[in-house]
Amino acid sequence: xxxxxxxxxxxxxxxxxxxxxxxxxxxxxxxxxxxxxxxxxxxxxxxxxxxxxxxxxxxxxxxxxxxxxxxxxxxxxxxxxxxxxxxxxxxxxxxxxxxxxxxxxxxxxxxxxxxxxxxxxxxx
Amino acid sequence: xxxxxxxxxxxxxxxxxxxxxxxxxxxxxxxxxxxxxxxxxxxxxxxxxxxxxxxxxxxxxxxxxxxxxxxxxxxxxxxxxxxxxxxxxxxxxxxxxxxxxxxxxxx
Numbered sequence: 001x002x003x004x005x006x007x008x009x010x011x012x013x014x015x016x017x018x019x020x021x022x023x024x025x026x027x028x029x030x031x032x033x034x035x036x037x038x039x040x041x042x043x044x045x046x047x048x049x050x051x052x053x054x055x056x057x058x059x060x061x062x063x064x065x066x067x068x069x070x071x072x073x074x075x076x077x078x079x080x081x082x083x084x085x086x087x088x089x090x091x092x093x094x095x096x097x098x099x100x101x102x103x104x105x106x107x108x109x110x111x112x113x114x115x116x117x118x119x120x121x122x123x124x
Numbered sequence: 125x126x127x128x129x130x131x132x133x134x135x136x137x138x139x140x141x142x143x144x145x146x147x148x149x150x151x152x153x154x155x156x157x158x159x160x161x162x163x164x165x166x167x168x169x170x171x172x173x174x175x176x177x178x179x180x181x182x183x184x185x186x187x188x189x190x191x192x193x194x195x196x197x198x199x200x201x202x203x204x205x206x207x208x209x210x211x212x213x214x215x216x217x218x219x220x221x222x223x224x225x226x227x228x229x230x231x
Contacts, residue, residue, distance in 0.1 A: 035220070037168075045160075045168065045211055047220040064219050098167055108215045110158035110173035117167055 002026040002113040004099050009118030016089050016122070022082040022099030022115055030054055030077040033102035035111055036084050038095035038120075048097070049073040049084065050107035062107055067093075089122045096120075126150050126214050130223030136231040137207075143199040145226045147190075147212035155191045156216040162225075163208045171210075172197070202228070 008020040022034070036048040051061045051073045061073050072085040082099050096119050100111035127150040137143050147157065155175040160168035170179045172188035175195055185200045199206055207230055212223040 044225045045162075045213070045222040047222070050220070062218055103173060108156070108217070108220070110170055110213070110215060111160075111168075112170050112173075112179065114167035114169070 002101060004101060004113055004115035006097065006099055006115040006118035009097060009120045011121040011123065012089055013124050014089060014091060014122055017085070017087045018089065018120060020084040020086065020097055020099075020118055020120075022084075024080045024082065024099075024101070027101065029075075029080040031105060033105060033107045033109060034073075034075060034082045035100045035102060035107065036073065036082075037098045037100055037111070037114075038093075039098070039117075040092075040095040043095075046095070050102070051075055051082070052107055053102075053105035060107075086120070089120075091122050094120060094122050125219055126153060126217060126221050128212055128214055128221050128223040130212055130226055132226060133224060134227040134229065136229055137202050138231045139202055139204055141202050141231075143202050143206075143228060145197045145210055145212075147195045147197070147223050149193045149195070149214055149216075152192050153214045153216035156214055157188075157190070157195050158213045158215065159186075159188055159197050160211045160213065161206075161208045162211065168211065199228075 005023045035050040070088045096117040098117045099115045101113040102109040129148045157175045159172040162168040209227045
């Protein structure tokens, strides 16, 4: 059974930093692209970032315009863990952040499993 | 960016009703479309991918169709556990984009 467990969320002041983690189990982690999606309070779903599967030859990362330059996605395959390093956080980054498993090695796919989400609040 | 226009934004239904939702892409996405169900306080759940393929374990009352720019999602007979918000998502090109959601509630 695929399981994804996010952690690392919390409250931070504008300009601050957080690192989110997503611990994966139940599948061959390195063979699948992974994605972060966020949902602001009372709003819809917004794609944040994706990273291709990484068997040593890819692991390419992609970012939404609102977060590019402030956020870095990475993966540690031996630890089966996905990360999202968020810097220079803004009030508008406030949301629940979900990690999702892609249906294939590449980012451009559906998300067939999701974590429970971790909340991030940016406020002074 | 590909805009996904989902309609209606909300609808009310009774158990046993047939419910339909549409999703229109701003450009051709072939069949690179998925549908998700989200209940309050929970993560989204994949129901359909590649526009019409039912995810394993999803009841057959859920159906997706369409290609190009026009897509539809149907629940043939709404059950009590189906009251939720539904989203479409395109994965043809970056940025990956979602429709605005359709909230299905009890009439």
